[in-house]
Amino acid sequence: MPKPSERMTALGPYLFSAIGAKIREMKAKGIEVLSLGIGDPDLPTPDPIVLELIRATTDTQDRDRFRYGSDWPLEEYPAAVAAYYRRRFGVELDHKTEVVPLIGSKEGIAHIALCYLDPGDVAVVPEPGYPVYKIGSLLSLARTYVLPLDPQRNWTPDLDAIPREVLAKAKLLWLNYPNNPTTACVDRDFFQKAVAFAKAHNLLICHDAAYIEITYDGYQAPSILQAEGAKEVAIEFGSLSKPFSMTGWRIGYAVGNSEAVRLLATVKDNIDSGVFRPIQKAAVTALGLEESQWQWALEIYRQRRDWAVEALQSSGIPVEKPKGTFYIWAPVPDGFGGSQEFAQFLLERAHVAVTPGAGYGPAGEGYFRLSLTYPDDHLKRALDQIVTALKSA
Ligand SMILES: Cc1ncc(COP(=O)(O)O)c(C=O)c1O
Structure with missing residues (x-):
């Protein structure tokens, strides 16, 4: 086989493919992981x-x-x-x-x-x-x-x-x-x-x-x-x-x-x-x-945003309610190292997958991202597990 192009060497796997692989690895060990990693609406097309x-x-x-x-x-x-x-x-x-x-x-x-x-x-x-x-x-x-x-x-x-x-x-x-x-x-x-x-x-x-x-x-x-x-x-x-x-x-x-x-x-x-x-x-x-035929989805994301912000704030993570997107971008709390270490901690101790800020480039270091595009019960369980893991850390 010919050698792949240099572009391919530089390209590597897409950010979310790597997160998905990690989740599958944990699942193979019999551990249920709740992902809050990807911005892909769970709601139906109208x-x-x-x-x-x-x-x-x-x-x-x-x-x-x-x-x-x-x-x-x-x-x-x-x-x-x-x-x-x-x-x-x-x-x-x-x-x-x-x-x-x-x-x-x-x-x-x-x-x-x-x-x-x-x-x-x-x-x-x-x-x-x-x-x-x-x-x-x-x-x-x-x-x-x-x-x-x-x-x-x-x-x-x-x-x-x-x-x-x-x-x-x-x-x-x-x-x-x-x-x-x-x-x-x-x-x-x-x-x-x-x-x-x-x-x-x-x-x-x-x-x-x-x-x-x-x-x-x-x-x-x-x-x-x-x-x-x-x-x-x-x-x-x-x-x-x-x-x-x-x-x-x-x-x-x-x-x-x-x-x-x-x-x-x-x-x-x-x-x-x-x-x-x-x-x-x-x-x-x-x-x-x-607008009423599709903006109902925004009301659902807004409610989820409020749950997520309140859960993180209750754990001492300073984060404000965003005016846009269906993400929460929050600082990694003190004492957890960098964003990769914190994401690893949440994966292992809370069984929740989040996206480390460093995945968006070095300027994202020190932050992590949660996505709100998961069903309410999934999101609430994941938030509870995060709060519990942070309490016992
Ligand atoms: C900032 C941003 N731009 C563009 C896209 C691409 O969306 P799509 O290709 O589904 O239109 C995404 C998807 O997550 C995104 O987050």
Whole structure:
């Protein structure tokens, strides 16, 4: 067999594959482990979306329904994304040139790097952060400049601290709010400043808006495209996975700068063949739902958030209720070493799996992340086990 590429050596297993392997190992020893590791909704996709999938799949009038989504494209889905942006954010999009359907936002996030990065080029990537931003650079043989998110600045980056020589080679600047894993949220003004910075330094901002709809307590997260002039320098990645509990369906979109959208569509045209048409039709239904038809899920996450924050606070872990995402990002309590050691402690003593902050890069060290996408009874048992383990430590 030939030697695998250097990219593969650098790539290694995806963060959550490693956690899953550890859980399976414990299970094999007869130990039940409760995972709070992964952000994958346990709630069902709302019925109207599922019913539309069934209808569209069995619609004998649509003879092209089983054919390649890219060769038999539907205009309805990009048009529905544009209508959703108008309704939710007051942003006008030309669905023909400023929207590209994705097979989940993850692939678009990885593929945009191929559109812009040559070896030697730089992507500026926040840390802690979703691992795929760095993976995109790695697959493009480009370099990543790590931009630490500062807890003192509400986990936002200090863009002015990026060295000049880095900016000279940088092409992409990644942002993600509401943020995974830190749960930080920003206002429109933050995006306005980022847009001005990108213009001044000839950067494309890639804003990952996967959690834009997962917000609480009256907070509505802004789209970067609400910032003036954003379309000149920004592309935003959106996902149906989180708000509509559709992770397994694999559908998302990228919107914004028409040149970036065109390049991303070109990469995808060359390597995938589009989204299954009935899934696109079901996604049209999703984006057109009344808020009450899907926001019930937010009430469930909010309740779980409150349980988790109260349980951690009762154990002396200082954590505040996040306004966005379905995660809790909390400091590792004193005396437990680093985040890996603490995650190991919780695995062995509480039989609960959490994600160590270091899994999101060295800047995540000292923190751990819990996900709220587990059934209420599972979450409550896991929280009880954490509290008991911490008491007896
Ligand atoms: C920050 C962030 N961006 C993007 C994604 C990708 O979501 P999807 O590919 O399901 O659209 C995730 C998934 O967990 C995420 O946490």
